[in-house]
Amino acid sequence: MVSESSLDLAVARGIVTPEQAAALRALEAPTDDRASAPADPEALRFVGGFGDIFVALGIGLFLAPAAYFANLYGGAFVRWTTLAALAWLLAEFFTRSRRMALPSILLLVVFVSSGFAAALTFFSSGATANAAMPWWFLNLAGFDRVAVIEAALVAALLALLHYLRFRVPITVAAGAAALCIATITTAALLAPDLLAHALYGVTLACGLIVFALAMRFDLSDPERATRRTDIAFWLHLLAAPLIVHSLLKGYLNGFGALDVAHACWVLAVFLALGVVAVVIDRRALLVSGLVYAGYAFSALVRSTASADALVPTTIMTLGAFILLLSAGWRPLRRAFLLCLPASLARRLPHPLVAAK
Numbered sequence: 001m002v003s004e005s006s007l008d009l010a011v012a013r014g015i016v017t018p019e020q021a022a023a024l025r026a027l028e029a030p031t032d033d034r035a036s037a038p039a040d041p042e043a044l045r046f047v048g049g050f051g052d053i054f055v056a057l058g059i060g061l062f063l064a065p066a067a068y069f070a071n072l073y074g075g076a077f078v079r080w081t082t083l084a085a086l087a088w089l090l091a092e093f094f095t096r097s098r099r100m101a102l103p104s105i106l107l108l109v110v111f112v113s114s115g116f117a118a119a120l121t122f123f124s125s126g127a128t129a130n131a132a133m134p135w136w137f138l139n140l141a142g143f144d145r146v147a148v149i150e151a152a153l154v155a156a157l158l159a160l161l162h163y164l165r166f167r168v169p170i171t172v173a174a175g176a177a178a179l180c181i182a183t184i185t186t187a188a189l190l191a192p193d194l195l196a197h198a199l200y201g202v203t204l205a206c207g208l209i210v211f212a213l214a215m216r217f218d219l220s221d222p223e224r225a226t227r228r229t230d231i232a233f234w235l236h237l238l239a240a241p242l243i244v245h246s247l248l249k250g251y252l253n254g255f256g257a258l259d260v261a262h263a264c265w266v267l268a269v270f271l272a273l274g275v276v277a278v279v280i281d282r283r284a285l286l287v288s289g290l291v292y293a294g295y296a297f298s299a300l301v302r303s304t305a306s307a308d309a310l311v312p313t314t315i316m317t318l319g320a321f322i323l324l325l326s327a328g329w330r331p332l333r334r335a336f337l338l339c340l341p342a343s344l345a346r347r348l349p350h351p352l353v354a355a356k
Helices: 002-010 019-029 050-072 077-095 099-123 145-166 172-192 193-219 227-252 260-280 284-301 307-327 331-340
Strands: none
Touching: 002 019, 002 050, 019 227, 050 077, 077 145, 077 307, 099 145, 099 172, 145 172, 172 193, 172 227, 193 227, 193 331, 227 260, 227 284, 260 284, 260 331, 284 307
């Protein structure tokens, strides 16, 4: 019997592909229907052990002063390029050779974000800043929009090169995020009035495109046995706040006082997103909407609960909802899948959860 460490070493040395290693592990998995769905349908390998945490700590302790000295002697551009170069070099060992999960994620984030910052510093030097843009997710108002577009495209290219070299699943989401920034900034450049009045429409379109890409990976791996399911997870994690925030924050138009009708509408949207989350077996949509659900629920109970009990009541209700949904996730999902066409239900992740 081949051990897990031997399989990881075989993947690192290119003897077998990660997909082949996952298929070999699947041979050892139980085959009865009751055990075919894993205990955690979204099981992901964030931390392989305390060694991952130890290395991640060392990376932070090493890169932070390196950035300080690079900025001290070379300025902002040298600081960001140094961080990107060091992240790539460290990934050659901790990602490509050791295949450590948490350090790989950390190094990817440092590499792409530093590449974006370096490109933005380079392209924006001498450029005239535009008027402030109404962006809730990024503070780029002080930079020229053309420079932001160029920097975002550079970051997307760097993400592509990183993925071709290291195959870290989160890299696809990082590249998609860069392209979303480029898309929204292009809309701001071409139609500034449109962005000022329809910001959430643009971000919603970006979120739906990322969601469609995530579903493409999910549908190609219904048993969630390959790297594609990890790629889909990170894409869902990016798409969820874009979709939820665009739908609910755009509708609320700020966090003002909600009447009962508006609060019920927000909760209805949240429940609809919850149905989608259960059907596709992904919880990111629900997590992203919890803040809005809590705000709407607090508006409903404001007239019946005292001011001191309002926040604890809201939090406790949300906690009870999460616990009940977690306990009944599989039966609820089975019921939803039975309402779908059989051809579609069979293509969704973990189709054996559905009754025959």
